Amino acid sequence: MKITYEEFSPSADLAPYVECYWVHSFTGESGEDSPVQRCLPLGMVEVIIHPDENISDLLTEEQWQQLPRSFFHGIYNNPVYWKIKSNARLFGIRFKPETFSTLFNVPAASLYCHFVSLETFLGREVSGLHRPLYGIKDIAAMVAHCDGFLSKRLADLELQHNYITEAADIIRHTKGNISIEEVSNSISVSMRQLQRSFKENLGTTPKGYLRIIRFRNAFSALESEHEWADITYDLGYADQAHFIREFREFAGDTPNSIIRNAENIRKKPFSFTDSIFL
Incomplete structure (x- = not known):
């Protein structure tokens, strides 16, 4: 089976809200x-939208469950396992959670x-986003459609910049190598208020989000064949044991196992857009 993955940038007005669009394609025998x-x-x-007839299955409590044809998923703190039949694609829109x-x-x-x-969550108001994509083969047309839908939605809103946006930006731009106290001081908001607002808006604490972002950057560095000692130091892990323990919690496996088995069992379904991690 041939598996490909591509990412596409959103329009400039959507860049503060959308990290990227992506297409994950699976081509093989029927x-x-x-x-x-x-x-x-x-x-x-x-x-995540299945534009073709085949729909992916998610492993839940040791059983395979078919996913909805179009769905939202939130921030998660552990690996998710899934599979799909050949001659199918997944089309994704990756949003920054604070926006x-x-x-x-x-x-x-x-x-x-x-x-x-999607429609269970938001009703028919969102049907204009996903339904026109069913059966479309032209990826550029899919991206253009979503850009248009989201840009129109954005134009109809009264936008407000808030400290959650600032805090999340700081965490991402420091690659998670920052204390929550430093984040709190940077935006002039108390740690208690920051904790409460993150939990209410993102579903996790600032520390929880920081750990996920640090793991994401650790994985990206590991994928680029950086030395473990450099990753440990650059991302602020206490030592290599701390790095390995955190990596295993989020990846479900050790760094060595990820490297050793990546090609055989497709441990790396997604590439990483590093533009927000400067």
Whole structure:
């Protein structure tokens, strides 16, 4: 089976809200199952759409469960395992979680470690986003459609910049190598207020989000064949034992095992857009 993955940038006006669009394609013999895919925590909220007839299955409590054709998923803190039949694609929209509520008027906290079909979650008002994509083969047209839908939604909103946005930006730009006290001081908000607001809006604490973002950068560095000692130091882990323990918690496996088995069992279904991690 041939598996490909591509990412596409949103329009400039959507860049503060959307990290990227992506397409994950599976091409093979009719009825062929993909290798089991492991999706690692990215610290983002996503819309995932199956534009073709085949729909992926999620491993839940040791049983395979078919996913909705179009769904939201929130921030998650552990690996997710799934597979799909050949000749199918997944189309995704990756949102920055602190701005998700601006676009959809619901907090990302309601999706934490959870997924739900688009229309179950938001009703028919969101049908114009996903239904026109069913059956479309032209990826550029899919991206253009979503850009148009989300840009129109953005234009109809009264935008407000808030300290949650600032805090999340700081955590991402420091690659998670910062204390929550430093984040709190940077935005002039008490740690207690920051803790409460993160939990209410993102579903996790500032520390929880920081750990996910640090893991994401650790994985990206590991994928680029950086030395463990450098990753440990650059991202502020206490020592290599701390790095390995945190990595295993979020990846479900050790760094060595991820490297050794990545190609065989598709441990790395997603590439990483590093533009927000400067």
